[in-house]
Amino acid sequence: MENQSPDPPSPTSTASRRLLVTGASGFLGWPLCRAAQATWQVVGTCHRHRPPLPGVALHQIDLSDLGNFSAWLETLAPDAVIHTAALSQPNRCEQVPELSHRLNVEATRVLAQFCGDRSIPLAFTSTDQVFDGQTPPYTEASRPSPINIYGRHKVEAETLIQALHPAAVVCRLPLLYGPPSPTAECFLQGFVRTLEAGQPLHLFTDEFRTPAYVDDVAAGLLLALEKATGLLHLGGPERLSRYEFGLQMAEVFGFEQDLILPSKQADVAMPAARPPDVSSNSDRAFKLGYRPRGVEAGLVASRHQT
Template sequence: MGPELGLENKSPGIAMATDNRDRICDRPLLITGASGFLGWHLTRLASPYWSVQGTYHQHPVDQVGVTMTCLDLSDLDRVQAWLAALNPGAVIHTAALSQPNVCEHQPQQSYAINVKATCTLAEFCGQRSIPFVFTSTEQVFDGEAAPYSEGSTPRPINTYGQHKLEAEQRIQTLHPHPIICRLPLLYGPATPRAGSFLQGFFQTLAAGQPLSVFVDEFRSPAYVEDVALGLLLALREGVDLLHLGGPERISRYHFGLRIAEIFNVSPALLVPTEQRHSTMAARRPADLSTDNQRALALGYQPRDVAAGLRAVRDWSERTGPNPTLVY
């Protein structure tokens, strides 16, 4: 997405730089979690338009044209002091404890990052009319009434979903216009320090080992760069709540079949398995497919799974496989 993305900022509180179309705002765009899977892709895609400041915690990372700072978001005093010194023009908050099983085992850590740190960032922004984008999840739903639109009633069934929903609710009391984007299952090329579920699939299949994949778990997976652009779109439009799901409802098993086809792997390695008979730390909603009509009407353009997987393959052919993460 180039200038047609129209990153002229319509969100409240951002002064548009009229003398420089490439640098939309004279203050930086802060992207927390820039070492994470989504954050890394987002910093790269935002950097032509913004002066981008990224943060990492345990995994230092570089990105051309992006300033990176180590920040522990659980140290709320330091966070506030650092934010005041930075004086960002907008914030997109992607840092999180993002794995549901980890959140189930470490609820206090999950609460500290997914709720408290989110509230601190939102409050700082709210008090200064700085646009604040929060990356929530479709796991705020129970999976029993898909497809889910922005009007659907959340009912989380695991700690991760509960904490994300609490953060959604609390930031609405701390910021006058928070921008909440609920994200689907993400996939895409591995970054220097992070990957998606796809990389786990590849590692197993590349080793010629059988891969158990659920036939009864449905998602609307989205290619990570499309979602990153969706977040920038949400920031531009200043929406209150937006679902950024992919265009297809697909089971994990059928996702695996697409991988087998595009990456020339034997489909016989895929072992159809039933999620309802599997034991995991965090309960997993059965069907989190989404209704994205609102985002599509704004110009969101998520590609389908086959196109997304081809993009991963092309990326790898261009850059060579990540030395630590396959594809």
């Protein structure tokens, strides 16, 4: 038995099926495409920036062109979809609400309708910003109560998906961090540049999240696509303020911790209101096998890949 070759994959195995990942050039989409290639034929969309993704069929598509996007989906005929593309900067969404609605809601409607009509597995990336931050920790049973346009539009998209494709999974994501992709960064890279320049970094002591390492969330999305329906939180295992995160980052990256200075949300004027504490309870995902690493381990991995 030990010398027998494994049976070839059946025509219905995931390795022979096509997974569409929208937002392949994004901070999350790029590692997701790389991870998905182990079990899927991956097709990715990008808009302005075409990332290096050997083995992934990339298509430059403007998702805000809804008619063209819908027709392209018909031609592509994917077997499953993970929708990560979004206008995900809360301040930007406040400044251009029409574009936010078109990308975050209407493009999602097109995908939900397409996948729902064909019973195609769909995983949608939502956000912990659907909550107002007053009654944490939040579970999938918590009632959404967004306080900014980004959160409101994500709630609207969630509602559409649940109506048009009840078997889809809506994954609410936390603050993501990790090494940069070739075409996208996260807040961590800006923090590092500030400290490398010897400049102080002012971070909130009154904004709490459950941050997660980006590769772990990518793995969680693939798990959710296969095993989950409905709402699913993919938060990290630790509740930290921005300030506490910064102190851990300084220690791991070898910066002076006295460069990390405490501040309050009220000290900084921003277009978008920020909920004070959107810590996620991700027990449901943990029971499915989601295993996000702790912040220290994630920062060490980020340092080694930066």
